Amino acid sequence: MAEPSPVMTVEELEGFMDKAFPQMHEGGRLNVIEAVGPSTARLRLRYADRNLRPGGTISGPAMMALADYAMYAVVLAHIGPVALAVTTNLNINFLRKPGPADIIAEAKLLKLGRRLAVGDVLMWQDGFDGPVAHVTSTYSIPPLRDEQGNA
Amino acid sequence: MAEPSPVMTVEELEGFMDKAFPQMHEGGRLNVIEAVGPSTARLRLRYADRNLRPGGTISGPAMMALADYAMYAVVLAHIGPVALAVTTNLNINFLRKPGPADIIAEAKLLKLGRRLAVGDVLMWQDGFDGPVAHVTSTYSIPPLRDEQGNA
Amino acid sequence: MAEPSPVMTVEELEGFMDKAFPQMHEGGRLNVIEAVGPSTARLRLRYADRNLRPGGTISGPAMMALADYAMYAVVLAHIGPVALAVTTNLNINFLRKPGPADIIAEAKLLKLGRRLAVGDVLMWQDGFDGPVAHVTSTYSIPPLRDEQGNA
Amino acid sequence: MAEPSPVMTVEELEGFMDKAFPQMHEGGRLNVIEAVGPSTARLRLRYADRNLRPGGTISGPAMMALADYAMYAVVLAHIGPVALAVTTNLNINFLRKPGPADIIAEAKLLKLGRRLAVGDVLMWQDGFDGPVAHVTSTYSIPPLRDEQGNA
DSSP states (O other): OOOOOOSSOHHHHHHHHHHHOGGGGTTSOOEEEEEEETTEEEEEEOOOGGGBOTTSOBOHHHHHHHHHHHHHHHHHHHHOTTSOOEEEEEEEEEOSOOOSSOEEEEEEEEEEOSSEEEEEEEEEOTTSSSOSEEEEEEEEOOOHHHHTTOO | OOOOOOSSOHHHHHHHHHHHOGGGGTTSOOEEEEEEETTEEEEEEOOOGGGBOTTSOBOHHHHHHHHHHHHHHHHHHHHOTTSOOEEEEEEEEEOSOOOSSOEEEEEEEEEEOSSEEEEEEEEEOTTSSSOSEEEEEEEEOOOHHHHTTOO | OOOOOOSSOHHHHHHHHHHHOGGGGTTSOOEEEEEEETTEEEEEEOOOGGGBOTTSOBOHHHHHHHHHHHHHHHHHHHHOTTSOOEEEEEEEEEOSOOOSSOEEEEEEEEEEOSSEEEEEEEEEOTTSSSOSEEEEEEEEOOOHHHHTTOO | OOOOOOSSOHHHHHHHHHHHOGGGGTTSOOEEEEEEETTEEEEEEOOOGGGBOTTSOBOHHHHHHHHHHHHHHHHHHHHOTTSOOEEEEEEEEEOSOOOSSOEEEEEEEEEEOSSEEEEEEEEEOTTSSSOSEEEEEEEEOOOHHHHTTOO
16 A cells, blocks of 8 residues: 655654643643654653552553544544544553553554544553553544535 | 342442552542342443544543453452452443433343353433443352362 | 433344354354443344364354454444444453353444444353453444545 | 464365355355464465456455455464354555556464464565555454354
């Protein structure tokens, strides 16, 4: 398959996200978009007090939020900042207890259709064995006619 | 099926959670356990700035966190506060855009096994049509021998 | 929520399925639609050699096929036999080893949108404790323009 | 991560499956194990009348059965033919309508734990664009003590 190419740069994505979700970075910028490529986006969740469980482990909800954000980033990177894409499904398997380190999330589009985008996100940590979580997720892409306000 | 009965009260659950996850309620208590019953637990996510997307909608990650917390509550309510239960899988379908109101989460155990607990969580809002999200989730329950530190 | 009412009877559904999927009943009619109601459909998978694993257990794939068929039935029952609805996602949790008996599948619509239908299916057996499996599934409903052959 | 190495060959796997699931190949051998490697197994579902929908498309249930079989193969290939591993969860996203050709299923272990094995399965067709389906699945691996008949 010819992989679709991104139509936004990392800087354009971060700029769009900062405007669209200003509250995401309250208390410090923890989710960072690091790279985009054909069908892919790579993000980093910084290890910080705010997303820890007792014991120093990054919490499940922080990983789910990272996965959702990574999918949103890879979808927008390939369709542009125009559409009101919304998550319709997210399935996560927690594989290993994360260690005290950043989590890298590699999102990859499996399908970029006219109405649905499907992808998966693999999360791992540098210096630790094996992935910590794996996610598949579906985004619904609204038809243009909806954006124009008529059927 | 004879539904299993809870072994913890709402007060005992809230007390345990406050100690185990003190950071959850930073900035205000948004996730509240309201009731437990045979195989069930009901929680409420208060509508507040902290979990909103622009436009005033409760965010997807806030709903995923609520679902995970509701499953944890219903599992602990029925096995007691002894085990280090961990989420292994969570699958969420987002059904409708939430309105500007609290979200109620009704968690129900589908299976409470020796090693795995499986349940679903239905989320809705008083005064709004139809559920906003549906979740199924699996918790792994560690064997007692693990808690004692030997195989 | 006012539950949507079915627009097809059991007889109309069975007649449509027989024409659309004649090969389904080769070797005997095992999947039977028993009832439809507001947002629901109930099916029965007969206990028979054809869908058994060694040991006399109904196989996982037979249960997944039943769930897919039950979702298809509940969707068609509520939108009519016009659209080429296709499964986009199916998530199944196997809960208990089935006993030597029929499996009942109760499908329920959680959302019937213009583009997506989401539902869950609970499977159990008369005379046995607890559900054997739980499924959530999403169907994509093609726009009318697609049926007319133009964008 | 050092990928775990298989402990069974393709021939040993096929021999075990033939004995354990003799009914699988009634009417002809459609699911074929083609290769095993570190953390992986590759299978092929032959294009044949038996698993077609009207219109010549391989059916959803046939793809779900293939995914379940592929996960079972990759798990057994790495733990050996001793354990009564059972599927606990399977999540499938149908991505594209399959063309009139065999389906290849590449299964990969994401985690091979003492109690749970998690993997994903990507399905595609030679000569067609993009994957037709993506699956994640969890197998429960019974403890040895269960096989010995005592707790």
